[in-house]
Amino acid sequence: MDDRAVCRPPASTAMGNGLGQRLTDQQKLPRPVYQRVPPGARPPAPSFVQKVLDWVPMRDFLAAQAGFTGRFNRAVRRLDREGGPAIPAAQSHFHFGEQLVIPVAAKSLTTRLRDNISDRERLRWIGTHFLDGSDWSRIVEPLENSSSHAEILELINTRQDFREGKRYRGYAKRIHDGAVVKRNRIVIDTIDKLDNYFEYYLALIADIETNGIVPHSDLGLLGQTGRRHRWTRTLWQDLAERDIGVAVDAEGRLVRHTNGKHRMAAALALGIERIPVEIRLVHAGWLRQQADLLGLSPADALLATLEQARATGWPAM
Template identity: 65%
Template sequence: MNSGTALAEEQTFPGPAYDRAPSGTRPPRPSLLRRALDWVPVQDFLAAHIGFSRRFDQAVLRLAAKGGQATPAARAHFHFADALFLQIDPKTVEMRLRDNFLEAGSLRWVGTHFLDGGDWSHLLAPVAKSSSHAEIIELCRTRQNFRKGKRYRHYARRVTEGETIWRNRIGIDTHDKLDGYFEYYLALIEDIEKNGILPHSDLGLRNQTGYRHRWTRTFWQDLAERDIGIAIDAEGRLVRHTNGKHRMAAALALGIRQVPVEIRLVHARWLARRAEQLGLPPAEALLATIEHARANGWPAK
């Protein structure tokens, strides 16, 4: 039996198990030094251009066999650049990866690396059951009458009882703030309905998210905003990942058939199989698959 067939038939995943993090938990903040290095990623930039493909190919095979994570996300972004972008039908994305997870008891954020070889089964959840998704679906239906929506009324009742609702890491503790939160995303929906979902590279995303009620999102969230994030799981399915949950929900609710996305996480087991199918090194196989998907859609054949 060759290695690709063995990977395809093997149902267990090596390495430490990934477990669902308790609701509301967040990884510890990085040190000031770490944040400074992230803002000036010289090391990642150099590593993305010196010997990257060799290390990447080796990491794919290692992770497929042994599990774990490899290739910092910034290095993959610098190396592959625009090759990671494509247009997809949002209906092909039915699951999402939870942002945070537990690995060997340690809380981790899912967006640190581009390659992963672990078991995602505890981290996957239906897109339709996301709170952000439900809010947008309701807003697309109720529009200016959003105060009559079930989810709005649920939040309003909690605020009346003295509870603070946390959305986008902002505390909502008054009805005026709650109205502002819903009005902010109503403006986003109306813009998407008029203009579609704009690629981040068009520099239209900031305009698209609206200037009204800016307090509903932090400055850092706006600064870090990117195209809708997508991961490729061990079976080659597209999974929503990190940025873009509100835009993806709006696209589905409004019946938009094509949205711009960025591949940000790839399961090593799928890529190892794909490389063998195409007879290419993993890095080249990934690029060839994305290029084929641009013309023929996903799933990759």
């Protein structure tokens, strides 16, 4: 047990006064520790049925309406004891909606969660669930370690001379040597495609310089870059695009998570002070403590904290 665990008194002294369940509820099991995966390793591809459910998420939509709050609150308490993930991310998105979007200071985000992890020797994508109670310490790393982050920083420094950048030259050499570069799930196997890829993100940088980071609810499918170089992203990415994603860790800190890698990098490099982000993952240990602090259920505590954050910034309380 970790250092927050408490000893359970004998049943004869606890059960009679109703404390037994509360003390049992507070006991902690050893938390699963998420591990990094080897470079290039990816989780197994989803089945055809899962792909259909992702495209037409009627099951998650219905689950977000019926009995969601009770399942959410029970999951927080269970994960705080046992660790692991719960509550599909899509269900939380449908249930909480735009309430998950808050403004934050861009410079407060300095780390990210790795996208692909080893969860008890099983590879999976970190974005599948909204709640998690495991140990994230080995999958958190500085934003600068992200290749997407490095690409944007290089583009901002080189602009139209992007072909002189170290990362561009490295990609070009691989293509000349007969290899391919895969970015945004798209294979780049010619120099023309490589140029178009970098030009796409030059357009993104130019738009952000002019307009800042625009909330996704104010954008259409084409986002902040219009129709330019559309082939550089898959249709699925455009359909799934949302605000810059963040996770709330066990200490209540915000960590960049899944969506918005390039936009986040551009905001930091361009000195944009405040950006809209969407809460995409919440550590159950933090939320359980927040609920106890506020005297609310976990779901209500999350909403109260987000409402306060919209008024005063994060951390809200």
